[in-house]
Amino acid sequence: MTTLNLKKIAIFVLALSLSGLSLSSVAGQNFGPKFDASNSVTVQQVLAKPTEFLAKPFTVQGKIDAVCQKKGCWMQFETAANQPTFRLKVKDGDMVFPVSAKGKNAYAHGSLKAKPMSLEQTKTYLKHRAEEQGEAFDPATVTTAVTLYQFEPESVFIE
Numbered sequence: 133m134t135t136l137n138l139k140k141i142a143i144f145v146l147a148l149s150l151s152g153l154s155l156s157s158v159a160g161q162n163f164g165p166k167f168d169a170s171n172s173v174t175v176q177q178v179l180a181k182p183t184e185f186l187a188k189p190f191t192v193q194g195k196i197d198a199v200c201q202k203k204g205c206w207m208q209f210e211t212a213a214n215q216p217t218f219r220l221k222v223k224d225g226d227m228v229f230p231v232s233a234k235g236k237n238a239y240a241h242g243s244l245k246a247k248p249m250s251l252e253q254t255k256t257y258l259k260h261r262a263e264e265q266g267e268a269f270d271p272a273t274v275t276t277a278v279t280l281y282q283f284e285p286e287s288v289f290i291e
Contacts, residue, residue: 175218
C-alpha cells in the first residue's frame with residue numbers, strides 16, 4: 133500500500149470518529165440514541181420469564197421476521213411456533229423501520245409492556261397466527277387467555 137493510500141484511510145477513519153460515527157454503525161442502521169448491546173438478552177430468554185423484564189429498561193436481540201408494510205412503525209422478532217409474537221412498536225413516525233430489515237439481526241433497547249387478552253381475543257390471535265403459518269387451528273383447544281408482550285424501544289440497531 134502506498135503512503136498516499138494510507139493517508140487517505142487515516143483521514144477517513146479520523147473523519148468517522150470526529151463525526152460521531154463508528155465503523156460498526158456504518159455497516160448497520162441506528163434508530164435513536166446509541167446504546168451498549170453487550171449485555172443483551174435473547175427473545176427466548178425474555179419470553180421464558182417475561183414478568184422479570186417488565187417495568188425496567190433492557191436490551192433484547194433477535195432476528196427480524198416481519199416489518200410494518202405501511203408506516204414502518206413496528207418490527208417483529210422471530211419466535212418459536214409455540215411462542216407468542218414478539219413485536220417492537222413505536223409511535224408512527226418516531227422511527228421508521230425499513231421493510232428491507234426482514235431477515236436481519238437487530239438489538240433494541242427499551243421496555244417490555246404486558247398486553248393481556250380476553251379468551252375471545254386469544255382465539256382470534258391464535259387463529260390468525262396459525263393461518264399465517266399454514267397450520268390447522270381448532271378454537272376448542274384454547275381454554276385460557278394469554279398475555280402478549282410488546283417491546284417499546286427507545287433505540288434500535290439493525291445489523
